């Protein structure tokens with residue numbers, strides 16, 4: 001069991017924040033398949049304080065997905081504290097602060113991973129937010145700026161001193177982006193250096209991998225990102241089902257949740273690419289993906305997916321967990 005502040009989670013496996021993916025329907029699906037909690041896409045502090053329509057759509061949540069964490073990004077301490085207060089009014093269980101995103105759009109304004117190069121500013125942000133909201137505040141970081149500046153340990157200690165309740169560590173540097181491999185050593189170094197829970201992150205592909213990371217580094221939980229796409233079963237011990245029928249049923253469940261929670265007809269493009277993820281690495285997957293991509297609307301997409309069932313029900317997926 002994972003504990004953060006006064007909260008307890010049934011599983012230590014957590015859905016990592018993924019911009020463009022970890023919306024309410026996908027979070028509900030991952031919770032149903034066993035994620036201890038899920039983190040929203042990153043939410044702009046400016047979007048929240050200006051009350052921007054598109055930002056406010058991102059703070060959509062329902063009781064059924066709880067516990068949930070909403071992630072905030074920005075680089076101005078006062079605006080971040082104001083935004084955290086607004087975010088708290090939407091009743092998430094935690095607020096996560098993004099100090100690890102390497103994307104230029106985010107770092108050019110000093111936010112995300114850039115904050116690891118300005119620890120004094122990061123400290124001001126965390127202190128102000130922890131003072132302003134009563135919810136547990138967590139922070140997601142990288143190992144450092146680059147291989148010559150592995151500052152994750154000092155940074156994590158600073159965050160703990162600010163009142164942060166847990167730290168998620170992606171074991172890559174800012175300059176690595178998503179290249180190379182995630183370093184497990186920085187996760188164990190940080191775990192040894194702080195008393196609050198540490199979540200390891202990076203290149204975890206299965207439930208088994210996640211438990212191995214906890215055993216090897218001592219981390220308290222694991223965040224899984226890319227391996228959950230098209231594979232919400234990654235949070236369960238059984239892993240991805242072998243049979244096509246179960247995979248199709250998972251994809252259909254995701255589609256139904258999107259229809260229930262979002263204006264699905266307006267997002268057919270993104271739904272098609274999410275559905276394609278379910279059929280990756282399966283025999284005949286390229287034909288299925290081509291079929292999905294030619295759908296012109298939601299009805300066509302559903303018809304095409306329904307049509308897969310009889311032809312493919314005997315197929316076995318080629319990958320596990």
Ligand SMILES: Cc1cc2nc3c(=O)[nH]c(=O)nc-3n(C[C@H](O)[C@H](O)[C@H](O)COP(=O)(O)O)c2cc1C
Pocket residue numbers: 016017018019020040041042071098099100101140170201202203204223224225226227
């Ligand atoms: C498409 C995509 C979107 C992401 N969006 C966010 C985000 O909004 N906030 C964040 O802190 N990290 C974000 N990340 C980083 C992931 O949360 C995670 O740290 C990274 O993908 C490594 O974990 P993984 O190997 O399990 O995917 C994103 C990564 C990807 C690939």
